[in-house]
Amino acid sequence: MGAAAYALWGSFPLYFSALAPAGSVEVLVHRVLWSLLLCAVLLAALRGLGDLRALLADRTRTGWLGLAAVTIAANWGVYIYGVQSGNVIEASLGYFVNPLVTVLLGVLLLRERLRPAQWAAVGVGVVAVGVITVDYGRVPWIALVLALTFGSYGLAKNRVGRGTPALVSLTGETLLLAPFALAALVVLEVAGEGTFTSAGPVHTALLVSTGVATTVPLLLFGAAARRVPLTTIGLLQYLTPVLQLLCGVLLLGEEMPPTRWVGFALVWLALVVLTTDTLRAARRRAALARSAVASAHG
Incomplete structure (x- = not known):
C-alpha cells in the first residue's frame, strides 16, 4: 500500500499533463x-463527521489546520504549474530536497539540535542547490518552494495532532480552502x-x-503508515521523486545536461548520509529501549 501510494504520486507529471488545456489555477481549484x-x-460513510466537528471546534488546532491548508494549496499549485510549464525535473528536485529542508525547519523553528552527519547532509544539499542554480542560470525556485511548502505543511500537521486521521485532516483543509476555490472557479x-464544460467530456x-x-x-x-515502521515509510518516500524524474526525462522529453546530473548526484549523496544517520539513530534508540526494559526486569 505504501509503494502504491508513492507510485501514484510519482505518476502525477503524466496525470497533470493530461489535464491541459486547463491552467494550473483551474486545476488547483x-x-x-x-x-x-x-x-x-x-x-x-465511515461515521467520522464527529471527528471533523471536534477538530474544527478547537481553535488552536483549527489555526494550525488553516496553515496546513494554505501551505498544501501553495504546494499543489506550484507543482501543477511546474508540470504544465515543462519543469518536471525541477519539481522532482523539490521532493528530493524536502527531507533536508525539513531538518533545517526543525533547527530554525523548533530549536532542534542536529547531529554532525545531519549538518554534513545539509551542507552537501546546499552545495547541490548551488550547482543546479548555475546549471539553470537561475535559482530553482519551483523546487525550493515545493520543498519549503511541503516541509511547512508537515510541521503544521504535526501541530494539528499526529492522532488526527488523514481523511479528517484533508477534509478540514479542503473545507477551509473551498470558499476561495469556489470564488476562483x-x-x-x-x-x-x-475549461470544465468546453473541452469535451473526457477533459x-x-x-x-x-x-x-x-x-x-x-x-x-x-x-501503510499504521502497518510498517516509520523508517520504511521514510525510505519509500524517495520512490515518488525518482518516478517523477524518470517521467520528465524518459516520457516528457525534458533535457538533463551533465551539470544538472552532478547537482542531483550531490542531492542523492546528501540523502544517503541523512538516511544512514537516521537509521543508525533509530537502531541506537531501539537498543537503549531494550536495555532499559532488561534493566527494569533485572
Missing part, C-alpha cells in the same frame, strides 16, 4: 473542490477562461477525477 466532496462522502468561468471527467487522484494515495499512505 477543481482539485480542492472535488477532493472536499469525495472526502466528505467517505467521512460520512466562478471568476474563471465568468471570464471565459474555464471534464479528468477534472472531476482530481478528487480521486488526491484522496486515494493519501488513504493508501495512511493505511
Whole structure:
C-alpha cells in the first residue's frame, strides 16, 4: 500500500499533463473542490463527521489546520504549474530536497539540535542547490518552494495532532480552502477562461477525477503508515521523486545536461548520509529501549 501510494504520486507529471488545456489555477481549484466532496462522502460513510466537528471546534488546532491548508494549496499549485510549464525535473528536485529542508525547519523553528552527519547532509544539499542554480542560470525556485511548502505543511500537521486521521485532516483543509476555490472557479468561468464544460467530456471527467487522484494515495499512505515502521515509510518516500524524474526525462522529453546530473548526484549523496544517520539513530534508540526494559526486569 505504501509503494502504491508513492507510485501514484510519482505518476502525477503524466496525470497533470493530461489535464491541459486547463491552467494550473483551474486545476488547483477543481482539485480542492472535488477532493472536499469525495472526502466528505467517505467521512460520512465511515461515521467520522464527529471527528471533523471536534477538530474544527478547537481553535488552536483549527489555526494550525488553516496553515496546513494554505501551505498544501501553495504546494499543489506550484507543482501543477511546474508540470504544465515543462519543469518536471525541477519539481522532482523539490521532493528530493524536502527531507533536508525539513531538518533545517526543525533547527530554525523548533530549536532542534542536529547531529554532525545531519549538518554534513545539509551542507552537501546546499552545495547541490548551488550547482543546479548555475546549471539553470537561475535559482530553482519551483523546487525550493515545493520543498519549503511541503516541509511547512508537515510541521503544521504535526501541530494539528499526529492522532488526527488523514481523511479528517484533508477534509478540514479542503473545507477551509473551498470558499476561495469556489470564488476562483466562478471568476474563471465568468471570464471565459474555464475549461470544465468546453473541452469535451473526457477533459471534464479528468477534472472531476482530481478528487480521486488526491484522496486515494493519501488513504493508501495512511493505511501503510499504521502497518510498517516509520523508517520504511521514510525510505519509500524517495520512490515518488525518482518516478517523477524518470517521467520528465524518459516520457516528457525534458533535457538533463551533465551539470544538472552532478547537482542531483550531490542531492542523492546528501540523502544517503541523512538516511544512514537516521537509521543508525533509530537502531541506537531501539537498543537503549531494550536495555532499559532488561534493566527494569533485572
